[in-house]
Amino acid sequence: MLTIHGVTRSRASRIIWLCHEIGLAFRQVPVIQAYRLADPDAPDAPLNTHSPAFLSLSPAGAIPVIEDDGLILSESLAATLYLARRHGGALGPSDLSEDALMMQWSFYAATSIEPDALTILFLHARSRLQSGDDQALVANAAQRLVRPLNVVEGHLSTRDHLVGDRFSVADINLAEILRYAQGYGELMSQFPATMAWLESCQSRPAFRKMWDERSAEPE
Incomplete structure (x- = not known):
């Protein structure tokens, strides 16, 4: 199943809108932007763009990131264009x-x-x-x-x-x-x-x- 890393209050909104349009199921991991937290590096901080687990997916520390059948993409427009080509039907290109x-x-x-x-x-x-x-x-x-x-x-x-x-x-x-x-x-x-x-x-x-x-x- 497609996984979207990032809260919806981010550029992940583009990907989520597309998924809803085409009926594509996904799992969302709510990674939050580090700048929204008082101390993103605190031991009890929620998963955020400074978290080592997230940085292993996105060295740039930016959301969203998608995982799809082993492919990892960390640019939202690359993700929407890829998903539209693969799953989008009429929302993707015909030629x-x-x-x-x-x-x-x-x-x-x-x-x-x-x-x-x-x-x-x-x-x-x-x-x-x-x-x-x-x-x-x-x-x-x-x-x-x-x-x-x-x-x-x-x-x-x-x-x-x-x-x-x-x-x-x-x-x-x-x-x-x-x-x-x-x-x-x-x-x-x-x-x-x-x-x-x-x-x-x-x-x-x-x-x-x-x-x-x-x-x-x-x-």
Whole structure:
């Protein structure tokens, strides 16, 4: 059985959403991020990304990691693309061209969108007053995102999905990265087709199941 190492409040959410979409059974080992613990190296600390048992799987000390029939993968996008090819049916590629396009959109999201989207996620807190420095960092990140989001908007203005005529792993990978910036309305309101697509992705039962599981975990 597939094993996913990592709490759902991490990039493991991408893998778990995919598994729910395709009905793929898995075992989850709830490895928590070390930075969320006061002393991750304490003898009684829960299993975390500093734990020797986890570092034996992921020398980089990062979640998620999957194990599948002896294969160990420690990058979430590699894991989703691999699982979609192996188990995903219509969510995976039907030929080499679709495979290339699914990788293209996944890598574009990771390289051109995710770093600045994460800045917005971590610093654009609705519940606290931001410092001037934080406000400037968020504004700069949002400005840098305009160019890549214009690319996404242009693509989704004429189609419902990223690749082919169906929902696929490419949609999952991009949607989970765009979610980081979703709460910053000043940016996202500029891209109505992208927002409509993102809301459609997040209305899927498999996403809702993953999100309920994520919400049940401690913050």
